[in-house]
Amino acid sequence: MKGIGDLANHLGLTVGTVSRALNDRPEVSLKTRKRVQAAAAELGYVPNQSGRALRKGATNTVGFMLESGTAFAVGGDNFFHGVIAGLQQTLEPRRLDLILLPCAATEDPHEFLRRMVSRRIVDGLVISATQRQDPRIALLVQSRIPFVALGRSGDVPEHAWIDLDFAGVAKDAVSRLVGKGHRRIAAAVPASEINLRYVFTEGYRAALARNAIDFDPNLVLPVELSEAGGAALADRLLALPSRPSAVLLVNELLAIGLYHRLAQLGIQPGRDIAVIGFRENPQARFLSPHLGSYRLSLADLGIALGQTLLSRIDAAREARRPEPVGRLWPMDYAPGESEG
Amino acid sequence: MKGIGDLANHLGLTVGTVSRALNDRPEVSLKTRKRVQAAAAELGYVPNQSGRALRKGATNTVGFMLESGTAFAVGGDNFFHGVIAGLQQTLEPRRLDLILLPCAATEDPHEFLRRMVSRRIVDGLVISATQRQDPRIALLVQSRIPFVALGRSGDVPEHAWIDLDFAGVAKDAVSRLVGKGHRRIAAAVPASEINLRYVFTEGYRAALARNAIDFDPNLVLPVELSEAGGAALADRLLALPSRPSAVLLVNELLAIGLYHRLAQLGIQPGRDIAVIGFRENPQARFLSPHLGSYRLSLADLGIALGQTLLSRIDAAREARRPEPVGRLWPMDYAPGESEG
DNA sequence: CTGAAAGCGCTTACAG
C-alpha cells in the first residue's frame, strides 16, 4: 500500500472520496466511510505526512527543543521525561504528535532553532534552558510560530512562558534557615548564563535583606551542575574565610557529590552544615540524611505547557493575536533531615 | 520570505534555477549560485521540509524511538544522551537531522512505530529497549525502512543490531567473584520482558556452570530498575534462606537504593557483601565504597549505531539488500571497592 | 453524496 491512490483504486473510488472518508468528513456516506476506513486499517494505510502537511500547511506535530548542555537527567526520574509525559497527555486528544529536537553540542542553538522553524516541521514549539540573553525568543516571535518557553529570559519581546519559582524557593529556603538561627548562608548557582542563575540569586539576596542579613558576594558560588560540581562545592565551602553554616543548592545533582565529599571530610549534613536541595527526586530519599528539597508535579507542569501551547496554536489558526502569558510554577517544601 | 517562489521573484529567476543553486548543482553558474545563496542567507530562506520531502521521497531525518517505560536517566550522565551525541556526530556530515520519537506511556509501542513509519517522517530509525518478543522488528523489516536495533530480540527476522555484552559482563563478574572465594552469588535482573533479562541470566548461568557452581533459581531476583527497586533488593537478599555473599546488578539505579538500605541495616558493600554494578557512571564514583562496574563509551556506541544505520540507508537508496549485521558491544571492568 | 481538478512547495528530466 503506497499512497491514497492505490487505496482508491483498490476500492473503486476516487482519491477525493477516500480522503474525505479517512478524515471523517460529514459529506461522505456512512457506508462508504466505514468501507474506506476498514480497508485502510486492513491494508495498513496511513497518510503520507509530507503530502498532507504540504497541502494543509500544518504538520500536526509539536516540537520540544532539547539543549545538549542541559543536565536533564537525575536518577530514576528525569525532569524532561516527566514534563514530556504531561505534554503528550495534553496533545493526544488533539492528535498532535510530539517530537524532541536535540540540538547537537557542536551546533549553535539559535541556528539550530532557525533551521527547524524554517523547515516547518512542527506547528508549535517548546523551548527550555532559557538564557539570560536568548535570541531564540526574538526569532520565534518574529517567525510567528506558536511557542512557549520553559523558563524566562532577560529583556525580550512579549511571549508565553512558564518558569519554576526559583526566587520563591530561594526565599523560602533562606527563611527556614534563618528561623533555625543561621546567618551565614551560602548559595550554589549555575556557572552558566542560564537565566535561572539570576532569578535564584536575586531571590536569595532579597530574602537576606528581609532578614537583615548583609549580602556577601563570596557566599554565592557558581558551580558546574553535576555530581562533580557538588564535590567541588564542598571544598569551596570549607575554604571560605568564615565557614557558612548552611547552603542552598539550585540543582539536584549537586547534593550527590556534596554529600560524598563532606562525608570524606567527616562533615555531616544536618548536623555540621545545613543543606537544602532544589527539586525533590528519588535520589533525595536515598541520601543519608534525607535531603530537604522542593516538590513539584512534572506531569502537571507538562500539562500546563501543553495547554498554553495549544491556546497559542488555536490563536494562530484563527489569526488572533494571543495574549502574552507568564506563569510562575510554585514548588512546595518536602522536609528532610539535612536542614538541621 | 515564504517559499522558493518569492525568493525566485526577488532575484528575477525561475524557481528551478533557484532550487539548483541552493542545492549546489553543477549546472548553475558560479555567479548565479553565489547570488542565490547570498540572498537566501540574507532573507533567512530555508526550503520547506514537506515540499522537499514530497518531491524527493526522503526526509533527511533519522528517528530515535524512545520507550516511555525506559529508565534512561542515571545521574549526570544519561545513557541515551551520550548515545545520541555520538549518533548526531555521525549524521551531521550527511546533513541528516536526528529527531527523538517518544512513545507515550498510554500508547502501544508497536502501534506507535507503525504510525511513525507509515507517515514517512524519517528515512531511518533506531529502536531500543528491545523485548524478548518484539513485533516492532518484523514490522520494520516488512516495511523496508532502514533501521538498527539497540538490543537484540528473540526469534526475529534478520536485521541490524548492536547490543551491550550483557552475557560477557555476567560471566566476567561471576569469574571475579568466584576468584575471591564467593560461591553463593545472586543476580538482580529486570522484572520486565526486556530481552537483556534473558541474555544476562543466561550468561550468569553459564559462568556458574563453568565454575562448577550449581544454579539456584532463588538467587535470580527480578527487580524494578529504579532506586526503590535496589532498596527492595536489599531486603530480598537478606530474606533468602541462605544469604548470598555477593550480588550482580544489571542496572545503574539499583546500586543507589541497595547501598542506602544496606547502610540502614548496618551492612557494608565490599566488607559484608560483594557488589558489582553494571554500567560505570558518575554516581558509581560517588557511592561509598566505590562501586565496581563496567565501562563503555556512549559516544562510540552512538557512532557505531549511526554508521550501521547509514550503511543501510545507502543500501536502500541503491536498492541493494543490506547484509544483516549483529554486533556485541564490549564493556571493560572499572574496579571499585564494592567487590570486596 | 461523489468525481474531476487545482494547488500546497519543492526538485528534476527535458528543451533550448
Place this chain on the structure above:
DNA sequence: CTGAAAGCGCTTACAG
C-alpha cells in the same frame, strides 16, 4: 547555463 513544466501525495473548493 536557464526556463517551462511535470509531478511527489495529499485536501478541498467546485460541479453535478
